[in-house]
Amino acid sequence: MFHNYLVIAFRNLWKHKLFSFINVVGLASGIMVCLLALMQVKSTFEYDLFHPHPERTYRIITDVTGQNGNKQSFAMTPLPLGDLLPREYGFIEKSARIYFGLRGEVSGNGKTLYASGAFVDPTFFEMFGYKLSAGRPALEPNTVVLTSATAQKFFGAANPVGKTVLIRDQGHFTVTGVLAPAEKSHLNFEMLASMATRQTDAQLTNWNDTYSACTYILAKKGMTRQTLDQALPVVSARINRLLGTKSPIQYGFRAQAMSEITPDLEDLISITGAGATTIGSLLSFGVVALVILLLAGFNYVNLTLARSLSRAREVGVRKATGALRSQLIGQFLIESTVLALLALGLAYLLLMAVEPLPIVQRLTQNTRYDAALWLYFCLFALATGAVAGLVPARVLSAYQPMQVLRGQIGPRLFRGVGWRKALIVAQFSVTLTAAVFMLVMYRQFSYMGTGDYGFNRENILNIPLTGSAADVGKYRLLANGLSKQVGVERVGAVSESMGHYADDRRMRRERRGDAVPIQNFAVDHNFVPSMGLTVVAGQNLPESVSDSAGHFILINETAVKALQFGSPQQAVGQTLWLDSTDVQVAGVLKDFNFMSFKWTIMPLMVRYEPKRFRVLQVSVAGGAAETVVSRIEKLWKQINPREPLSYGWYQEELYEQHMHWDDQLFFYVLIGMALSIACLGLLGMVTYTTETRTKEVGIRKVMGATVMQIVVLLSKSFVSLLLIAGLIALPAGYSLGRLFLQEFAYHVSVGAETLAVCFGAMLLIGGLTIGFRTYRAALANPTDSLRNE
Incomplete structure (x- = not known):
């Protein structure tokens, strides 16, 4: 059967x-x-299925409450917590800290590449299931293990154990081992160095830093989760007393089982990388x-x-x-x-x-x-x-x-106004809602890529400084050579291109005063004229390339307010404390959007720090682009023969950064699928109607009805369904679009033109689907349908 x-x-x-x-x-x-x-x-x-004791391994989460009462949850902890817990609680067998402070240019075997990693305690290799394919763990100061992919990039098929690599701003490290390819982990790194390297680092005893390290513990057999949950609030209260009532933050520690890390049930702020779902x-x-x-x-x-x-x-x-x-x-x-x-x-x-x-x-x-x-x-x-x-x-x-x-x-x-019509309305309502939402997304991302940030980005060529090209001497040699080229108006350098992100630091009016979070960039004196910025008080950074030039800074108007100066003029000449270094305000910049439109304008500080320069910005005269690029290529080969030249026009880079074409293409495919499916469903319903009304159509044609009258008769009920779908979907799409735009400090509006374009497209496609089938039915020979009567 x-x-x-x-x-x-x-x-x-x-x-x-x-x-x-x-x-x-x-x-x-x-x-x-x-x-x-x-x-x-x-x-x-x-x-995280490959670790030896996942049922006894926990990550410590930090809930940070600010002075305004807002609470944020971090997958990181202060570094000293990893030492305190096993020392004072006997039910904890061991702990491991992962300090994500290892990143930058790495040189080895004649190659210089960017790599990122972390400093880890020796217990890391005991608690986690990462295997070594060669060598041994990194236990001594200035030792490192590489992932197999990283070792391949630097040393090819050769054995890297015993070789030395130079990590920028960290020193020379001896490779002691190579990690075998591991299964999926929420931890993402390319190298792991011994925590003993940082044994004199002040961060190891700093309870105020919660942004750079993760702490894991391995509980002893037989310990219950309740025991750990009772102990951590006691630790939190103790640390908060240590920080004192004047501390701008208060801590709350709690445990997260290894099985709870991915998927992330809380959307924690994390720097661990891979398992961010x-x-x-x-x-x-x-x-x-x-x-x-x-x-x-x-x-x-x-x-x-x-x-x-x-x-x-x-x-x-x-x-x-x-x-x-x-x-x-x-x-x-x-x-x-x-x-x-x-x-x-x-x-x-x-x-x-x-x-x-x-x-x-x-x-x-x-x-x-x-x-x-x-x-x-x-x-x-x-x-x-x-x-x-x-x-x-x-x-x-x-x-x-x-x-x-x-x-x-x-x-x-399916008769009357029942399920048959409800399904059509539902299909087109869902599709139209998604189309409105996607158009709002497109307009917002386009605005972020083309909107006015308050700085100049036209005719500026960005040249990344990586590898040996980031060396201060080579950067200056390249900048001097470029500035003499015909068609080059100005050459400047920054740590990061504006319009994306910035580094976060702390600034005080007094050495022991309250810290103000401030975003910062490393720039040179050409930054202000190249970006077309306005100095509202004081003057630009000095042209000097000596170390003393780093003593002067520029801040924006928002920073003036955050530091509680009465006016930009009052801020000029003031001495401020940047971490533990005193700096002097040379001038105040008019506010501009130096980061993404997702955030409001924040306090900003720019300072001359050539060691941080990572982008060379070349202002090119109009019409001289091709000539300048060819000359840059020749000069680059002379100064950096081993480093490939990469460059991009600032305006194009900013546009591509925000448009996310690959991601949008996928969502367009989804909407296209939904619309195609809805039109197929509509075609099915029209087919059903025309088949059940075949004899009626034949009689009407015999009685003298025209083709257009028949088409209107068969189509009007379906067109009305599309109109009903529009009445449902347009408010829904508008609400979803407004909800999405609330994530951005500066955004477009969901205007009538957005709704009209989507609704018009739906009516056009749906109308063509209806018209095609009904027109064919209206053209049928009435003798064929009436022959059986």
């Missing part, structure tokens, strides 16, 4: 090729997005996937019922010959599951097509296509087919043989 059902299923799919194609494509689109969601979930729960992102993408699949499921129901008239006689004959309703339901469910399995194959091909996109790589984290994953895929496809086919199976199997054989049958489930 099962074999017969399969034969019938394939015969029907082959007989109605267009119907089968539409259903397979619609279900494949929905299943593909759901497969991505399944892969994301599977990938998320594959983290939050439960919110999982749920959000899962909902998107299920909505698209639900739209495809609606299509299957609609299209199946639209073809139900051609299956009525088959059902009547089978029932008349003794077939049970359960047998008919089984037959129709097998047809839907066969269709779903075909859709699964097409969905896999679609998945392979979008897999190279960076956002897909981030979602799946290179999940392996193992047997378990394929089992999930197949079970999901079978479940999709069964659920989608259940309603048509119950409707079709309910036909009564006598009514069918007399020609008195027609689907009764």
Whole structure:
């Protein structure tokens, strides 16, 4: 019997090729997005499974409460906590600190590359399951272990153990080992150095720094989670008393089990890197996937019922010959599951097509296509087919043989203003809402890439200073050479291009006064004229390249207010404390957006610090771009023959930084899928209507109705459904767009033009879908439809 059902299923799919194609494509689109969601979930729960004692390993979380009462939760702790806990609590077997202060240019084996890592305690290699493929752990001062990928980049196939690498601003380190390729971990690093290197670092005893280190503990066997939860508040209270009532922050420590780190249930502020998937992102993408699949499921129901008239006689004959309703339901469910399995194959091909996109790589984290994953895929496809086919199976199997054989049958489930019309409205409402939201996103990102930040970015060529090119002597030699080239108006240097991020430091009016967070950049004296900034009080930084030039700083108007100066003029000449160094305010800059539009303008300080310069900015005269670039290439080869030259125009870089074309392309694909599925569903409903009104159309044409009158008659009810969908979706899309824009300090508005463009596009595409099918029905020869009368 099962074999017969399969034969019938394939015969029907082959007989109605267009119907089968539409259903397979619609279900494949929905299943593909759901497969991505399944892969994301599977990938998320594959983290940190290789550690030896995950059930006894905990990460300490720090809840930081500021003076304004706002609380932020960090996946990091002050460095001294890692020493205090095992020393004073016997139920803790050992602890390990990971201090993410190891990053910058690394030189080794004649190569200079950027790498990042951390200083770790010796216990790190005991608590975590990272294996060494060569050598031993880094235990002594100035020793380091490299990941296999990092070792390959520097030393190729040679054994790096015993070799020396130079880490900028950290010194020389001896490579003691190479880590074997590890499974997925929430920790992300390229090298690990011994914490003993920093044994004289003041940070090891600084309770005020919560931003650079993670603390993990390994509990003794038999210890309960409750014991740890009771001890940590006591530690928090003790540290808060130590900091005193004048401290701007208060700590609260709590434990997080290894199994709770990924997915991140709290969206913690973290610097650990890889395992940053939050439960919110999982749920959000899962909902998107299920909505698209639900739209495809609606299509299957609609299209199946639209073809139900051609299956009525088959059902009547089978029932008349003794077939049970359960047998008919089984037959129709097998047809839907066969269709779903075909859709699964097409969905896999679609998945392979979008897999190279960076956002897909981030979602799946290179999940392996193992047997378990394929089992999930197949079970999901079978479940999709069964659920989608259940309603048509119950409707079709309910036909009564006598009514069918007399020609008195027609689907009764979707009549009037019931489910048939509700499904169309739901499909287009969801699609239109998503389209409005995506257009708002596009406009905001475009605004961030092209808006007025308050600084000049036209005709400026950014040249990254990496490797040996970042050497102060080479930078000055290159800058001097470029400044003499025809077409070059000015050459400046900064630590980071404006419009992205900045480094955060602390500044005080008095050495022991309250600290004010301040963003800072390292710049030279050409920064102000190159960026077209305005000095509202005082003067620009001095042109001197001596160390004494670093004594002077520029601050912005917001910093003047934060430091509680009465006016910019009063701030000029004042001595301030930057960490433990005194600096003098040379001038005050007019406020401008030096970071992303996501944040309001913050206090800013710029200072001459040539060791931090990482970008050379060349102001080019109009029309001289090609000539200047060719001369830069020649001069670069003379000064840095071993370093490749890379450059980019500032305006283009800022635009590309915010537009995120790869990510947006993926979301456009999702909206295109949703719209295609909705139009297929609409096509199915129009097909259903025209088939059930074939004789009516024939009679009207015989009575003299024109083709256009027939088209209007068949189309007006569906156009009204699109209008209803617009009335529902436009307010929803507007609300979601406004909610999204609240994340940005400076943003566009959700104007009437945004809503009109999306609504007009939906009406156009939906109208063409309706018009195509109704026009074909109106052109039909009435004698064909009335021949049986």
